[in-house]
Amino acid sequence: MAALSAPFLDGLARGELRYQRCADCDAPQTLARYACHRCGGTRLEWRTATGLGTVYAVTVVARAPSEEFRALAPYTLAIVELDEGPRLMGHAAPGVAIGDRVRAGYFEFGGHTLLKFASGN
Protein backbone atom coordinates (compact mmCIF):
# COMPACT_ATOMS: atom_id res chain seq x y z
CA MET A 1 0.00 0.00 0.00
CA ALA A 2 1.28 3.44 -0.90
CA ALA A 3 1.27 5.89 2.02
CA LEU A 4 -0.36 8.43 -0.25
CA SER A 5 -3.46 6.24 -0.67
CA ALA A 6 -3.59 4.98 2.92
CA PRO A 7 -6.52 7.20 4.00
CA PHE A 8 -8.59 5.87 1.08
CA LEU A 9 -7.75 2.23 1.83
CA ASP A 10 -8.24 2.66 5.59
CA GLY A 11 -11.62 4.22 4.79
CA LEU A 12 -12.66 1.29 2.62
CA ALA A 13 -11.79 -1.14 5.40
CA ARG A 14 -14.14 0.84 7.69
CA GLY A 15 -16.93 1.13 5.12
CA GLU A 16 -16.21 4.79 4.37
CA LEU A 17 -15.60 6.33 0.97
CA ARG A 18 -12.88 8.97 1.22
CA TYR A 19 -11.63 11.43 -1.36
CA GLN A 20 -9.06 14.20 -1.56
CA ARG A 21 -10.12 17.83 -1.52
CA CYS A 22 -7.98 20.94 -1.82
CA ALA A 23 -8.06 23.15 1.27
CA ASP A 24 -7.04 26.17 -0.84
CA CYS A 25 -9.47 26.06 -3.78
CA ASP A 26 -12.02 23.46 -2.54
CA ALA A 27 -11.59 21.31 -5.70
CA PRO A 28 -12.30 17.61 -5.10
CA GLN A 29 -10.07 15.18 -7.02
CA THR A 30 -9.94 11.64 -8.36
CA LEU A 31 -7.28 9.21 -7.03
CA ALA A 32 -4.56 10.33 -4.58
CA ARG A 33 -2.11 13.07 -5.55
CA TYR A 34 0.60 15.21 -3.98
CA ALA A 35 -0.95 18.43 -5.23
CA CYS A 36 -4.30 19.81 -6.33
CA HIS A 37 -4.94 19.11 -10.03
CA ARG A 38 -6.62 22.51 -10.35
CA CYS A 39 -4.56 25.07 -8.41
CA GLY A 40 -1.40 23.11 -7.59
CA GLY A 41 -1.87 23.68 -3.87
CA THR A 42 -0.45 21.06 -1.53
CA ARG A 43 -2.84 21.52 1.40
CA LEU A 44 -4.99 18.48 0.66
CA GLU A 45 -7.58 17.01 3.02
CA TRP A 46 -9.39 13.68 2.98
CA ARG A 47 -13.18 14.01 3.16
CA THR A 48 -15.82 11.29 3.50
CA ALA A 49 -18.30 11.00 0.63
CA THR A 50 -21.95 10.01 1.00
CA GLY A 51 -21.35 7.00 -1.26
CA LEU A 52 -23.97 8.19 -3.75
CA GLY A 53 -23.11 8.71 -7.37
CA THR A 54 -23.89 8.21 -11.05
CA VAL A 55 -22.50 5.49 -13.32
CA TYR A 56 -20.04 7.10 -15.77
CA ALA A 57 -18.75 3.96 -17.56
CA VAL A 58 -19.42 0.25 -17.27
CA THR A 59 -18.10 -3.11 -18.50
CA VAL A 60 -18.67 -6.80 -17.87
CA VAL A 61 -15.36 -8.62 -17.51
CA ALA A 62 -15.55 -12.13 -18.99
CA ARG A 63 -11.80 -12.80 -19.25
CA ALA A 64 -10.44 -12.29 -15.71
CA PRO A 65 -6.75 -11.43 -15.32
CA SER A 66 -5.98 -14.05 -12.63
CA GLU A 67 -7.09 -17.40 -11.24
CA GLU A 68 -8.50 -15.64 -8.21
CA PHE A 69 -10.80 -13.41 -10.25
CA ARG A 70 -11.79 -16.21 -12.64
CA ALA A 71 -13.91 -17.55 -9.78
CA LEU A 72 -15.89 -14.29 -9.87
CA ALA A 73 -16.21 -13.91 -13.68
CA PRO A 74 -18.23 -12.61 -15.34
CA TYR A 75 -18.29 -9.51 -13.13
CA THR A 76 -19.40 -5.95 -13.70
CA LEU A 77 -16.94 -3.08 -13.23
CA ALA A 78 -17.99 0.55 -13.30
CA ILE A 79 -16.55 4.01 -13.01
CA VAL A 80 -18.86 6.04 -10.81
CA GLU A 81 -18.88 9.81 -10.53
CA LEU A 82 -19.56 10.54 -6.88
CA ASP A 83 -21.98 13.34 -6.03
CA GLU A 84 -18.99 15.14 -4.48
CA GLY A 85 -17.16 15.09 -7.87
CA PRO A 86 -14.39 12.48 -7.87
CA ARG A 87 -14.58 9.33 -10.02
CA LEU A 88 -13.93 5.86 -8.64
CA MET A 89 -13.63 2.37 -10.12
CA GLY A 90 -15.50 -0.41 -8.38
CA HIS A 91 -17.52 -3.54 -8.91
CA ALA A 92 -21.19 -3.00 -9.66
CA ALA A 93 -24.42 -4.96 -9.64
CA PRO A 94 -25.11 -6.77 -12.93
CA GLY A 95 -27.18 -4.72 -15.34
CA VAL A 96 -26.26 -1.21 -14.16
CA ALA A 97 -26.04 1.26 -17.03
CA ILE A 98 -24.40 4.62 -17.67
CA GLY A 99 -26.46 7.33 -16.01
CA ASP A 100 -27.89 5.05 -13.29
CA ARG A 101 -27.93 6.38 -9.74
CA VAL A 102 -25.95 4.07 -7.44
CA ARG A 103 -24.86 3.73 -3.83
CA ALA A 104 -21.53 2.30 -2.66
CA GLY A 105 -21.36 -1.00 -0.79
CA TYR A 106 -18.33 -3.01 0.28
CA PHE A 107 -17.10 -6.62 0.07
CA GLU A 108 -13.96 -8.52 0.95
CA PHE A 109 -12.05 -10.20 -1.86
CA GLY A 110 -8.47 -11.38 -2.26
CA GLY A 111 -7.29 -9.62 0.89
CA HIS A 112 -8.76 -6.26 -0.14
CA THR A 113 -11.95 -4.42 0.71
CA LEU A 114 -13.53 -3.65 -2.65
CA LEU A 115 -16.37 -1.35 -3.63
CA LYS A 116 -19.59 -2.67 -5.08
CA PHE A 117 -22.07 -0.13 -6.43
CA ALA A 118 -25.76 -1.00 -6.62
CA SER A 119 -28.88 0.93 -7.63
CA GLY A 120 -30.05 3.35 -5.00
CA ASN A 121 -30.54 6.96 -4.09
Added chain:
Amino acid sequence: MKRAYVAGAGNTSFGRHEGRGALDLMAEAAGRALDDAGLKRSQIDGVLCGYATTLPHLMLSTLFCERFSVQPAYAHSLQLGGATGGAMLMLARELVRSGRCVNVLVVAGENRLTGQARDSSIQTLAQVGDADFEVPNGASVPAYYALLASRYMHETGLTEADLAEFAVLMRTNAARHPDAHLKEPITRASVLASKPIAAPLKLLDCCPISDGAMALVVSAEPRRAPRIAITGAGQGHRHQHLTAIANTANYGARDAARWAFEEAGLGPADIDYLAIYDSFTITLAILLEEIGFAPRGGSADRVRKGDFLPGGPLPLNTHGGLLSFGHCGVAGGMAHAVEAYRQLAGRAGDRQTGARKRAFVHADGGVMSSHVSLIFARED
Protein backbone atom coordinates in the same frame (compact mmCIF):
# COMPACT_ATOMS: atom_id res chain seq x y z
CA MET B 1 19.12 22.67 -36.68
CA LYS B 2 20.11 19.78 -38.93
CA ARG B 3 17.50 17.68 -40.67
CA ALA B 4 16.76 14.12 -39.51
CA TYR B 5 15.92 11.31 -41.91
CA VAL B 6 14.69 7.77 -41.54
CA ALA B 7 17.59 5.97 -43.17
CA GLY B 8 16.57 2.33 -42.86
CA ALA B 9 14.23 -0.17 -41.25
CA GLY B 10 14.29 -3.83 -40.30
CA ASN B 11 12.02 -6.33 -38.61
CA THR B 12 11.51 -9.92 -37.63
CA SER B 13 8.22 -11.61 -38.38
CA PHE B 14 5.63 -11.31 -35.59
CA GLY B 15 4.05 -14.40 -34.02
CA ARG B 16 5.72 -17.32 -32.25
CA HIS B 17 9.51 -17.38 -31.99
CA GLU B 18 9.88 -20.38 -29.71
CA GLY B 19 13.18 -20.43 -27.85
CA ARG B 20 14.32 -16.94 -28.86
CA GLY B 21 14.83 -14.16 -26.30
CA ALA B 22 14.36 -10.39 -26.46
CA LEU B 23 18.00 -9.74 -27.46
CA ASP B 24 17.91 -12.40 -30.19
CA LEU B 25 14.91 -10.72 -31.77
CA MET B 26 16.28 -7.18 -31.33
CA ALA B 27 19.61 -8.19 -32.93
CA GLU B 28 17.84 -9.67 -35.98
CA ALA B 29 15.73 -6.54 -36.57
CA ALA B 30 18.67 -4.19 -35.90
CA GLY B 31 20.95 -6.10 -38.27
CA ARG B 32 18.37 -5.78 -41.03
CA ALA B 33 17.90 -2.05 -40.37
CA LEU B 34 21.66 -1.47 -40.66
CA ASP B 35 21.78 -3.43 -43.92
CA ASP B 36 18.79 -1.47 -45.20
CA ALA B 37 20.53 1.83 -44.38
CA GLY B 38 23.87 0.62 -45.75
CA LEU B 39 25.56 1.33 -42.44
CA LYS B 40 28.35 -0.49 -40.65
CA ARG B 41 28.16 -1.11 -36.90
CA SER B 42 31.01 1.36 -36.36
CA GLN B 43 28.91 4.16 -37.86
CA ILE B 44 26.19 3.88 -35.17
CA ASP B 45 26.82 6.59 -32.59
CA GLY B 46 23.47 6.52 -30.81
CA VAL B 47 21.32 3.63 -29.58
CA LEU B 48 17.85 3.94 -28.11
CA CYS B 49 16.00 0.83 -27.10
CA GLY B 50 12.65 0.01 -25.56
CA TYR B 51 11.95 -2.16 -22.54
CA ALA B 52 11.11 -5.85 -22.60
CA THR B 53 8.73 -7.30 -19.99
CA THR B 54 10.49 -10.65 -20.49
CA LEU B 55 13.93 -9.11 -19.84
CA PRO B 56 13.61 -6.46 -17.12
CA HIS B 57 17.33 -5.55 -17.16
CA LEU B 58 18.60 -2.35 -15.53
CA MET B 59 20.58 -1.37 -18.65
CA LEU B 60 18.94 -3.01 -21.62
CA SER B 61 20.46 -0.58 -24.13
CA THR B 62 24.09 -1.22 -23.25
CA LEU B 63 23.43 -4.93 -22.74
CA PHE B 64 22.15 -4.92 -26.30
CA CYS B 65 25.10 -2.80 -27.52
CA GLU B 66 27.66 -5.23 -26.10
CA ARG B 67 25.96 -8.28 -27.60
CA PHE B 68 25.38 -6.48 -30.92
CA SER B 69 28.97 -5.17 -30.92
CA VAL B 70 28.36 -1.45 -31.17
CA GLN B 71 29.98 1.24 -29.02
CA PRO B 72 27.82 4.36 -29.32
CA ALA B 73 28.49 7.79 -27.81
CA TYR B 74 24.92 7.99 -26.56
CA ALA B 75 22.64 5.17 -25.32
CA HIS B 76 19.75 4.43 -23.02
CA SER B 77 16.43 2.68 -22.93
CA LEU B 78 13.10 4.41 -22.60
CA GLN B 79 9.73 3.48 -21.12
CA LEU B 80 6.44 5.00 -22.19
CA GLY B 81 4.22 1.97 -22.72
CA GLY B 82 2.86 1.73 -26.24
CA ALA B 83 4.15 5.23 -27.02
CA THR B 84 7.77 4.18 -26.40
CA GLY B 85 8.60 3.65 -30.07
CA GLY B 86 7.21 7.04 -31.02
CA ALA B 87 9.07 8.71 -28.17
CA MET B 88 12.34 7.02 -29.18
CA LEU B 89 11.95 8.20 -32.77
CA MET B 90 11.19 11.72 -31.56
CA LEU B 91 14.30 11.70 -29.35
CA ALA B 92 16.44 10.17 -32.11
CA ARG B 93 15.36 13.05 -34.32
CA GLU B 94 16.32 15.59 -31.64
CA LEU B 95 19.73 13.92 -31.18
CA VAL B 96 20.37 14.20 -34.89
CA ARG B 97 18.98 17.72 -35.21
CA SER B 98 21.16 18.99 -32.39
CA GLY B 99 24.27 17.40 -33.89
CA ARG B 100 24.78 15.11 -30.90
CA CYS B 101 24.52 12.00 -33.08
CA VAL B 102 24.79 11.16 -36.77
CA ASN B 103 23.23 7.69 -36.91
CA VAL B 104 20.84 6.62 -34.16
CA LEU B 105 19.66 3.02 -34.02
CA VAL B 106 16.17 2.70 -32.50
CA VAL B 107 15.33 -0.89 -31.61
CA ALA B 108 12.86 -2.90 -29.56
CA GLY B 109 11.72 -6.48 -29.35
CA GLU B 110 10.63 -9.21 -27.01
CA ASN B 111 9.34 -12.75 -26.74
CA ARG B 112 6.16 -11.56 -25.05
CA LEU B 113 4.13 -14.54 -26.32
CA THR B 114 6.40 -17.52 -25.74
CA GLY B 115 8.64 -16.07 -23.00
CA GLN B 116 6.03 -16.04 -20.24
CA ALA B 117 2.62 -17.38 -19.24
CA ARG B 118 -0.34 -15.47 -20.67
CA ASP B 119 -1.66 -14.62 -17.18
CA SER B 120 1.73 -13.24 -16.22
CA SER B 121 1.79 -11.01 -19.29
CA ILE B 122 -1.77 -9.79 -18.67
CA GLN B 123 -0.98 -9.00 -15.03
CA THR B 124 2.23 -7.14 -15.88
CA LEU B 125 0.30 -4.98 -18.32
CA ALA B 126 -2.58 -4.41 -15.87
CA GLN B 127 -0.12 -2.53 -13.63
CA VAL B 128 -0.60 0.55 -15.78
CA GLY B 129 -3.72 0.91 -13.62
CA ASP B 130 -3.63 2.59 -10.21
CA ALA B 131 -2.23 0.06 -7.73
CA ASP B 132 -4.61 1.03 -4.91
CA PHE B 133 -7.72 2.35 -6.65
CA GLU B 134 -8.01 0.26 -9.84
CA VAL B 135 -5.89 -2.90 -10.08
CA PRO B 136 -7.33 -4.61 -6.92
CA ASN B 137 -10.74 -4.74 -8.65
CA GLY B 138 -9.54 -7.46 -11.02
CA ALA B 139 -9.19 -5.00 -13.87
CA SER B 140 -6.96 -5.70 -16.87
CA VAL B 141 -5.91 -3.55 -19.83
CA PRO B 142 -8.88 -4.82 -21.89
CA ALA B 143 -11.18 -3.91 -18.97
CA TYR B 144 -9.71 -0.38 -18.80
CA TYR B 145 -10.25 0.08 -22.54
CA ALA B 146 -13.73 -1.45 -22.28
CA LEU B 147 -14.70 1.13 -19.66
CA LEU B 148 -13.21 3.84 -21.85
CA ALA B 149 -15.14 2.45 -24.84
CA SER B 150 -18.45 2.33 -22.97
CA ARG B 151 -18.23 6.03 -22.16
CA TYR B 152 -16.97 7.10 -25.59
CA MET B 153 -19.66 5.07 -27.37
CA HIS B 154 -22.32 6.50 -25.04
CA GLU B 155 -21.24 10.05 -25.91
CA THR B 156 -20.67 9.61 -29.65
CA GLY B 157 -23.12 6.89 -30.76
CA LEU B 158 -20.29 4.69 -32.07
CA THR B 159 -21.48 1.04 -32.05
CA GLU B 160 -19.93 -2.42 -31.70
CA ALA B 161 -20.64 -2.97 -35.40
CA ASP B 162 -18.67 0.23 -36.11
CA LEU B 163 -15.70 -1.08 -34.15
CA ALA B 164 -15.85 -4.40 -36.04
CA GLU B 165 -15.07 -2.50 -39.27
CA PHE B 166 -11.60 -1.69 -37.95
CA ALA B 167 -10.87 -5.30 -36.95
CA VAL B 168 -11.78 -6.51 -40.45
CA LEU B 169 -9.71 -3.79 -42.17
CA MET B 170 -6.61 -4.59 -40.10
CA ARG B 171 -6.97 -8.33 -40.78
CA THR B 172 -7.38 -7.74 -44.51
CA ASN B 173 -4.22 -5.60 -44.50
CA ALA B 174 -2.24 -8.16 -42.47
CA ALA B 175 -3.09 -10.88 -44.99
CA ARG B 176 -0.90 -8.99 -47.51
CA HIS B 177 2.16 -8.86 -45.24
CA PRO B 178 4.40 -11.94 -45.12
CA ASP B 179 5.52 -11.17 -41.55
CA ALA B 180 2.10 -10.63 -39.91
CA HIS B 181 0.98 -12.73 -36.93
CA LEU B 182 -2.75 -13.13 -37.76
CA LYS B 183 -3.85 -13.59 -41.37
CA GLU B 184 -6.91 -15.85 -41.20
CA PRO B 185 -9.79 -13.90 -42.78
CA ILE B 186 -12.47 -12.50 -40.47
CA THR B 187 -15.80 -10.81 -41.15
CA ARG B 188 -17.86 -8.20 -39.33
CA ALA B 189 -20.13 -11.04 -38.20
CA SER B 190 -17.26 -13.12 -36.84
CA VAL B 191 -15.88 -10.10 -34.95
CA LEU B 192 -19.30 -9.49 -33.37
CA ALA B 193 -19.64 -13.21 -32.55
CA SER B 194 -16.14 -13.58 -31.11
CA LYS B 195 -15.81 -14.47 -27.47
CA PRO B 196 -16.51 -11.74 -24.92
CA ILE B 197 -13.44 -10.28 -23.15
CA ALA B 198 -14.76 -7.14 -21.44
CA ALA B 199 -17.97 -5.71 -22.89
CA PRO B 200 -18.21 -4.04 -25.36
CA LEU B 201 -14.84 -5.50 -26.43
CA LYS B 202 -14.66 -9.01 -27.81
CA LEU B 203 -11.63 -11.14 -28.67
CA LEU B 204 -11.33 -9.72 -32.20
CA ASP B 205 -11.48 -6.13 -30.89
CA CYS B 206 -8.25 -6.85 -29.00
CA CYS B 207 -4.71 -7.19 -30.34
CA PRO B 208 -2.92 -10.50 -29.84
CA ILE B 209 0.25 -11.01 -27.80
CA SER B 210 3.19 -11.75 -30.13
CA ASP B 211 6.95 -12.27 -30.26
CA GLY B 212 8.91 -9.98 -32.55
CA ALA B 213 11.19 -6.97 -33.02
CA MET B 214 11.44 -3.76 -35.05
CA ALA B 215 14.32 -1.37 -35.74
CA LEU B 216 14.77 1.96 -37.50
CA VAL B 217 17.82 4.11 -38.13
CA VAL B 218 17.42 7.89 -37.81
CA SER B 219 20.26 9.71 -39.48
CA ALA B 220 21.64 13.09 -40.47
CA GLU B 221 22.12 11.58 -43.95
CA PRO B 222 19.20 10.28 -45.99
CA ARG B 223 21.48 7.42 -47.15
CA ARG B 224 19.38 6.64 -50.24
CA ALA B 225 16.64 8.11 -52.43
CA PRO B 226 13.93 9.10 -51.92
CA ARG B 227 14.75 11.06 -48.77
CA ILE B 228 12.27 10.44 -45.91
CA ALA B 229 12.54 13.22 -43.32
CA ILE B 230 10.90 13.42 -39.89
CA THR B 231 9.48 16.92 -40.19
CA GLY B 232 7.28 17.16 -37.11
CA ALA B 233 6.88 15.64 -33.66
CA GLY B 234 4.87 16.25 -30.53
CA GLN B 235 3.74 14.70 -27.28
CA GLY B 236 0.78 14.99 -24.91
CA HIS B 237 0.45 13.60 -21.38
CA ARG B 238 -2.76 14.51 -19.58
CA HIS B 239 -3.25 11.61 -17.17
CA GLN B 240 -1.88 8.20 -16.28
CA HIS B 241 -4.96 6.40 -15.03
CA LEU B 242 -8.32 5.70 -16.62
CA THR B 243 -10.34 7.18 -13.76
CA ALA B 244 -8.36 10.44 -13.96
CA ILE B 245 -9.40 11.13 -17.58
CA ALA B 246 -11.16 14.49 -17.50
CA ASN B 247 -12.08 15.14 -21.12
CA THR B 248 -13.16 12.52 -23.69
CA ALA B 249 -12.65 15.06 -26.48
CA ASN B 250 -8.93 15.39 -25.70
CA TYR B 251 -7.15 12.38 -24.22
CA GLY B 252 -3.85 14.02 -25.21
CA ALA B 253 -3.68 12.92 -28.85
CA ARG B 254 -4.86 16.30 -30.03
CA ASP B 255 -2.09 18.05 -28.06
CA ALA B 256 0.58 15.79 -29.54
CA ALA B 257 -0.80 16.13 -33.07
CA ARG B 258 -1.00 19.93 -32.86
CA TRP B 259 2.73 20.15 -32.06
CA ALA B 260 3.62 17.78 -34.88
CA PHE B 261 1.47 19.56 -37.46
CA GLU B 262 2.77 22.99 -36.42
CA GLU B 263 6.38 21.87 -36.69
CA ALA B 264 5.81 20.33 -40.10
CA GLY B 265 3.73 23.28 -41.29
CA LEU B 266 0.96 20.86 -42.29
CA GLY B 267 -2.60 19.97 -41.34
CA PRO B 268 -4.63 16.74 -41.47
CA ALA B 269 -5.69 17.48 -45.08
CA ASP B 270 -2.04 17.30 -46.23
CA ILE B 271 -1.57 13.73 -44.99
CA ASP B 272 -1.84 10.79 -47.41
CA TYR B 273 -0.86 7.84 -45.21
CA LEU B 274 -1.89 6.97 -41.63
CA ALA B 275 0.04 4.92 -39.08
CA ILE B 276 -2.19 4.94 -35.99
CA TYR B 277 -1.87 2.89 -32.81
CA ASP B 278 -4.57 0.24 -32.52
CA SER B 279 -4.23 -1.80 -29.33
CA PHE B 280 -8.01 -2.20 -29.50
CA THR B 281 -10.54 -1.26 -32.18
CA ILE B 282 -11.78 1.53 -29.90
CA THR B 283 -8.25 2.97 -29.65
CA LEU B 284 -8.07 3.37 -33.40
CA ALA B 285 -11.55 4.92 -33.66
CA ILE B 286 -10.88 7.45 -30.89
CA LEU B 287 -7.45 8.47 -32.19
CA LEU B 288 -8.69 8.98 -35.76
CA GLU B 289 -11.54 11.14 -34.48
CA GLU B 290 -9.61 13.10 -31.87
CA ILE B 291 -6.73 13.95 -34.22
CA GLY B 292 -9.17 15.07 -36.90
CA PHE B 293 -9.04 12.34 -39.56
CA ALA B 294 -12.77 11.69 -39.03
CA PRO B 295 -15.58 13.56 -37.28
CA ARG B 296 -16.39 12.55 -33.70
CA GLY B 297 -18.34 9.29 -33.94
CA GLY B 298 -17.74 9.14 -37.70
CA SER B 299 -14.54 7.10 -38.13
CA ALA B 300 -16.35 3.85 -39.05
CA ASP B 301 -18.27 5.66 -41.80
CA ARG B 302 -14.92 6.47 -43.41
CA VAL B 303 -13.95 2.78 -43.17
CA ARG B 304 -17.22 1.78 -44.84
CA LYS B 305 -16.64 4.32 -47.62
CA GLY B 306 -13.29 2.69 -48.30
CA ASP B 307 -11.29 5.81 -47.43
CA PHE B 308 -8.74 3.87 -45.33
CA LEU B 309 -8.26 0.98 -47.78
CA PRO B 310 -4.81 0.54 -49.36
CA GLY B 311 -6.25 1.94 -52.61
CA GLY B 312 -8.19 4.73 -50.87
CA PRO B 313 -7.21 8.35 -50.25
CA LEU B 314 -5.84 7.69 -46.74
CA PRO B 315 -4.44 4.15 -46.35
CA LEU B 316 -4.30 3.10 -42.69
CA ASN B 317 -1.83 0.64 -41.14
CA THR B 318 -1.25 -1.33 -44.33
CA HIS B 319 0.85 -3.86 -42.36
CA GLY B 320 -2.23 -4.87 -40.31
CA GLY B 321 -1.61 -2.90 -37.11
CA LEU B 322 -1.38 -4.27 -33.62
CA LEU B 323 -4.78 -5.90 -34.17
CA SER B 324 -3.46 -8.32 -36.80
CA PHE B 325 0.25 -7.76 -37.57
CA GLY B 326 0.63 -8.35 -33.83
CA HIS B 327 1.73 -6.79 -30.57
CA CYS B 328 4.96 -7.64 -28.80
CA GLY B 329 5.16 -4.45 -26.75
CA VAL B 330 7.39 -1.59 -27.85
CA ALA B 331 8.12 -3.14 -31.26
CA GLY B 332 4.39 -3.52 -31.91
CA GLY B 333 4.04 0.24 -31.66
CA MET B 334 7.09 0.76 -33.92
CA ALA B 335 5.71 -1.43 -36.69
CA HIS B 336 3.35 1.35 -37.78
CA ALA B 337 6.30 3.72 -38.26
CA VAL B 338 8.32 1.09 -40.11
CA GLU B 339 5.44 0.51 -42.54
CA ALA B 340 4.91 4.26 -42.99
CA TYR B 341 8.59 4.64 -43.87
CA ARG B 342 8.40 1.80 -46.41
CA GLN B 343 5.24 3.20 -48.01
CA LEU B 344 6.80 6.66 -48.37
CA ALA B 345 10.04 5.19 -49.68
CA GLY B 346 8.10 3.15 -52.26
CA ARG B 347 9.50 -0.07 -50.84
CA ALA B 348 6.38 -1.74 -49.42
CA GLY B 349 6.47 -4.47 -52.07
CA ASP B 350 3.07 -5.96 -52.91
CA ARG B 351 1.47 -3.64 -50.37
CA GLN B 352 2.73 -0.45 -52.04
CA THR B 353 -0.18 2.02 -52.14
CA GLY B 354 1.12 4.20 -54.96
CA ALA B 355 3.22 7.28 -54.37
CA ARG B 356 2.71 8.44 -50.78
CA LYS B 357 4.29 11.69 -49.66
CA ARG B 358 3.30 12.51 -46.07
CA ALA B 359 2.56 10.08 -43.26
CA PHE B 360 1.09 10.83 -39.86
CA VAL B 361 2.30 8.42 -37.18
CA HIS B 362 0.67 8.27 -33.74
CA ALA B 363 1.12 6.03 -30.71
CA ASP B 364 -0.42 5.98 -27.25
CA GLY B 365 0.73 4.33 -24.05
CA GLY B 366 -1.18 3.25 -20.95
CA VAL B 367 -4.90 3.97 -21.16
CA MET B 368 -4.76 6.74 -23.75
CA SER B 369 -2.29 8.22 -21.25
CA SER B 370 0.82 9.18 -23.20
CA HIS B 371 0.73 10.33 -26.79
CA VAL B 372 3.41 10.83 -29.43
CA SER B 373 2.77 12.11 -32.95
CA LEU B 374 5.30 12.15 -35.80
CA ILE B 375 5.18 13.33 -39.39
CA PHE B 376 7.30 11.65 -42.07
CA ALA B 377 7.65 13.44 -45.39
CA ARG B 378 9.16 12.32 -48.67
CA GLU B 379 11.48 14.90 -50.21
CA ASP B 380 11.99 14.26 -53.91
